[in-house]
Amino acid sequence: MTETVDGATEGVSSLTEVGEHVTKDDKTNEGNHAPEKDEANMYRYIKDDLFTSEIYKVEIQNLPKYIGFNDLKKFLNKHSLNPHKIKLMGKQSFAFVTFKNQEERDKAMKAVHGMQWKGRVLSVRLAKPKADPILKKRKQEESAAEGGQPACKKPAGGQDEEEEDEEPLSIQIANAVTPLWNVPYEEQLRRKEQEVEGVLQRLAREIGNNNKAMLPWLFIQKEKCNKMCCPLEAIRPSPVQTEYRNKCEFVIGMGADGEDKTVGFRLGKYKGGSCAVVSPGDTIHVPAQAKRVVQDFQQYIRTTPYSVYSPETYDGHWRQLTVRTSRTNQIMAIVFFNPQKLPEEEIETLKGSLKQYFTVGAGKDSGVTSLYFLRIGQRTSPNTEDLPCELVAGDEWIHEELLGLKFRISAHSFFQTNTLAAEVLYSAVGEWAQLDQDSTVLDVCCGTGTIGISLAKRVKKVIGVELCQAAVEDAKVNAEANGLTNVEFHCGKAEDIFPTLLNAVVSTNLTAIVDPPRAGLHSKVILAIRRAENLKRLVYVACNAKAAMNNFTDLCRAPSNRVRGAPFRPVKAMAVDLFPQTMHCEAILLFERVDYSSQSADAAEQQTADG
Structure with missing residues (x-):
């Protein structure tokens, strides 16, 4: 579970x-x-x-x-x-x-x-565990029914639940997965920019609390930038606002319309007591190719004797379908299946049936070029990157083009989900990194190498670090496919590898670009960055700027026995919209190492102006 x-x-x-x-x-x-x-x-x-x-x-x-x-x-x-x-x-x-x-x-x-x-x-x-949400909700409803009381309170808006449920499923699922679908795009951008503005205002407070030496500089910044720690440039929109997701993860369960073996999105979360699934047919962020694969796969599993996996009873088999698409018209489908206690011969027969269906059967027209089968057990961690994918049919990879470059993508590899908006994001990163032919770039959490490879022709060397082995292999192939010889990639945890790499780099013109997962960088990476005095500039790409606040603060906090090396300070920031119709966006922050003589000059200039 x-x-x-x-x-x-x-x-x-x-x-x-x-x-x-x-x-x-x-x-x-x-x-x-x-x-x-x-x-x-x-x-x-x-x-x-x-x-x-x-x-x-x-x-x-x-x-x-x-x-x-x-x-x-x-x-x-x-x-x-x-x-x-x-x-x-x-x-x-x-x-x-x-x-x-x-x-x-x-x-x-x-x-x-x-x-x-x-x-x-x-x-x-x-500690005592929490009760299963589904069973807890059901028990509450049964107790309420026995006592003649309604199971749920009336929503704050005054509309009761029966009225809410009367909304078409297409509206309900749109509200669940693309909550801004009915908000004009300009208003979506304004809200996202406002979110990042709030993060920068909070960061200004955190810097003030953790580095008193920066207060004179911070005072100037807050005066000029509406209480923010640095200027916020205008948000850059996504070139496309619909059908933009090149990777979609669909759950398999009982449909909200009563249809069994439905492939799509959940209306709510399990912790809220809901397992109902709705088809993605009416969602606006899923491309048509992916919807076709979902429809064909759903038809297939409904012909099989295997039930869907139940998070309530832990029985059943079909769990998830992941679909990856590309602008090169390649499609990868990954089927997540819980084998329970099925004999190996039966599973092999099932894989053969899947292959037949998508290569010469009714699912052939869906266009799947890579078909994978992934066994997911009861004790499988939420992170499935370490699970082996079995290639059932087609090519091992799909390929994508970005900024005129070619990239190979494996089943587990990270690649930005909005390709056109990723081009906007990486172009901005390149602008802000201020690179030249003497520069060395450290690309941390590099995935398939997209950022580093897109910058490689402008610099002396690119060094990438990535946890996923398949992504590292893809990155190496991608560098070779694009004719690059000044790029190297290392596999492992950034907190384990990064300090050693920094010690080995002798370049005086060193720039780090970090694009970590939602939780941010490990504190050991931040400490290594602080100690590397030859690292003067850092571009931080955050998919959740609020979650990265600790990283931002540690980059800027005053030196101590634990945090060695001169601090950084934010120079500018910008939001880039990679996720239209939702409240999510990417934030880019440019940090530069503090030059205390320059900082003193800033303060003196301000005192002169005030005097």
């Missing part, structure tokens, strides 16, 4: 431990509704061979006042602990923390229990 509550799953190691941590309130009304049976059902998802970090959940008590999520995460990381998920309970001075396995959980319990932090002695105990 990949997700239950609060976007993650958290818990203890067995139902026996659950019973030890059930509160008295959980055992009230004993004898009325077989509470022991209800309790077992509520926590069924932590049994059997299911993936859930609910099994490895602890409660940390007596936390210091006024700490935030990131404070606790940094505290745990400092002591070599790697939490999977953290839920801070605010003013109640405790937090729930989950881990990926028992070893890490037990290590954390041993290390943290009795430890002092900001004058508080911490205590740790095993």
Whole structure:
């Protein structure tokens, strides 16, 4: 199970431990509704061979006042602990923390229990898991029905749920996956620009709190830039606002219209008690080629005896379909299948049937050129990048063209989901990086090498770092296919590789370009960047600028025993819209290493103006 509550799953190691941590309130009304049976059902998802970090959940008590999520995460990381998920309970001075396995959980319990932090002695105990959202919601509805009460409160807008449900499914799914579909595009851009403006205003406050030496410069910036830490350039729109997604992930489940084995998008999240799926036929961000593959695949699975996988009962087989398309008219389809206890011979027969259907059968016209089969088990982590993909039919890769260059894309490789808007994004990165023939570029979280390769002809050398092995292989092939010899790529965690690479680079004209996942860069990477005094400029591409706030702050904070090297400061920022019809966008921030003599000159200039 990949997700239950609060976007993650958290818990203890067995139902026996659950019973030890059930509160008295959980055992009230004993004898009325077989509470022991209800309790077992509520926590069924932590049994059997299911993936859930609910099994490895602890409660940390007596936390210091006024700490935030990131404070606790940094505290745990400092002591070599790697939490999977953290839920801070605010003013109640405790937090729930989950881990990926028992070893890490037990290590954390041993290390943290009795430890002092900001004058508080911490205590740790095993924590009770949260109830399965679907079963919990169903139980609430049954209790409400027995008591003659409505199961849900009336929405704040005054419209009751029955009226809400009367909206056509096409409207409901549009609201769920493209919430800005009925907002004029200019207004969408204004809202996104406003979001980034808010991030820069918050960053100004964070810099002021963490680096007093920057206050004179910061005062000037805030005066000139509407309380922001740097100028915000006008947002750059996406060249196309519909059918732009070149990668779509579709779940498989019971349709909201009652049709079984439906391929599409969920109307709501599992934690909200909903598993209903709606076809993507009416969504405006999915290209027609992908919709055709979905339709044909749906027809195929409805002819098979295999049921859809149920996140409630953990039975069933069909789980997900991922479709990747390209401007070169190639299509990759990846089928996610839970084999349960099917014999290997039966699975091989199924793969042969899939191949026949998409190569010479009714699905041939969908145009699939690469067909993959991925086995996903109960204990499979939400991150499926490490799972082997079995090529069933067609080519191993698809290819894309971007900025006049050619790129090979594997099943697991990262590639920006809006190709035309990615060209806008990478062009802006190239403009801001201020490169010349003596420059060395460090491309961190480089994926298939798109950014570094697009800049390679303008610089002396490009060094890329990427975690996904398949993406690194693609990047190497892509560099060769585009006739580049000054590019090298390294596979591994950025926090492990980056410090060594920085020490090996002797260039005095060194620029880093980072395009990390949503959570941002590991703190070790930021510390390595700060220590590399020859690294004077950094372009940060953030798909979630709010989530990257810690990275931004650490780049700018005052030097200390932990954070060595002169700080950076933001020079300018810009939003680029890669995700029309949604509130998401990419933000680019240009950071430059602080020159204290220049900073003093800025302050003197301001004092002269004020005097």
